Amino acid sequence: MRPRSVRGIAGALLGVTVAASLFPRGAAQAAEPRSSRVxxxxxxxIKKQWEKSSMAGSWTNPVFQAFLADAKAELxxxxxxxxxxxxxxxxxxTGDVKVTDPVNQEGITCNFCHxxxxxxxxxxxASYTWDAxxxxxxxxxxxxxxxxxxxGSVxxxxxxxxxxxxSCHWYAGDGEGLVFEGTxxxxxxxxxxxxGKQCQDCHMPPAPGKASLIAKKTRDKIWAHTFAGAHTAGALDSVASVAAAVESxxxxxxxxxxxxxxxxxxGGASMRAITLEVVYQDGAGMELARVPVQTYDTEFADANGKSPVPKWLAKKVARSNEIPADEAKVEWSEIPPGAKKAEAVLTYHFLLPAYRAALVAKKVDLTGRDPVVMARARVAIP
Known part of the structure; x- marks a missing residue:
């Protein structure tokens, strides 16, 4: 049986609130969450959409589990x-700090969010209040x-x-204001x-429909539970652009x-990166040079200045070069002798190179985390 406490051990440590609210059925019941299978x-x-999402894999995600193992080994x-x-x-x-209950291993579940x-x-x-x-x-x-x-519904x-x-996409976790997640x-x-555009409008795009099989009403908006993001096929195709021109x-x-x-x-910018490189060609289309131009990411450093390091070792920001919403970054590249064509390539990396190498060495499953080309731009060089 799952723990029947109204305030979990981990909740007490992190300030998670588990509230006893008004309810319509009489005597209060202690928290006993249900599996999303129910x-x-x-x-x-909706359940089919959710079970393929990053929310359902938030605990079982092999990359997360590898980082968690490292954190426990060190701390x-x-x-x-x-x-x-x-x-x-x-x-x-529910106080299941070791996460032994299969229901709790389901990640960010229906019963949790709702x-x-x-x-x-x-x-x-974790600044949420959960109703137990x-x-x-x-x-x-x-x-x-x-x-x-x-x-019942409310x-x-x-x-x-x-x-x-x-509650989970904006937090400063070191106690000194170092922002780990600023989305x-x-x-x-x-x-x-x-x-007035909400996170849900992009990550849970709504469409007309019914909320359940037994629902009588067709709603203007039923939000998809795909929780679309960088891992979603095609999601990176139109979020960024690159333009190239020869000047001076x-x-x-x-x-x-x-x-x-x-x-x-x-999200997870301290693990991810976007790179910009230019491929130069001669008049016959032969590659002359492949030039790294810029990396867009955030990297943390430990007390000794080593970077990149994961969040649990972070003491300061080593570099922060993200691309803010609605803004652009301008970069310059020297044109090598003989170059007649150039192609700029913008690539999304789900893992910083140092982290990817470490995970590959540990044989962690990185399926779905290969770099993705976001945008290209070609220009002739006079």
């Missing part, structure tokens, strides 16, 4: 408590939700707002946010964040 009987299509078993509040949040709120009653919008880690009072009272965006026999004013995402703050400062005998390159509602490379 939801599939009525929400089959001790207690390091896990600092990760589960966002990677296995049901474990955090039982969050409040979010404190601040850089405090009634495990079958589900929150959603509709005021007139249709409740079935499986659970409207959440934050479920469809970008603020809902802030929410970046979005908040963007033109997209000013125009040099190659001018303009890299623009064209559609991102936050900085690029985006």
């Amino acid at each position: 939801c599939s009987s009525c929400h089959g299509e 001790g078993e207690g390091a896990q408590a600092g990760c589960i509040s966002c990677h296995a949040p049901l474990a955090a709120v 039982s969050v009653s409040a979010v404190e919008v601040s850089p405090k880690p 009072a009634d495990p079958i009272l589900m929150r959603g965006p509709f005021e007139d939700a249709e409740s079935g026999t499986a659970h 409207q959440s004013n934050i479920m469809a707002q970008g603020e809902f995402c802030a 929410h703050a970046q979005w908040k400062a963007s033109k997209a946010a000013a125009a 005998g040099k190659l001018k390159l303009t890299v623009r964040n064209t559609r991102g509602g936050h900085s690029l490379p985006g």
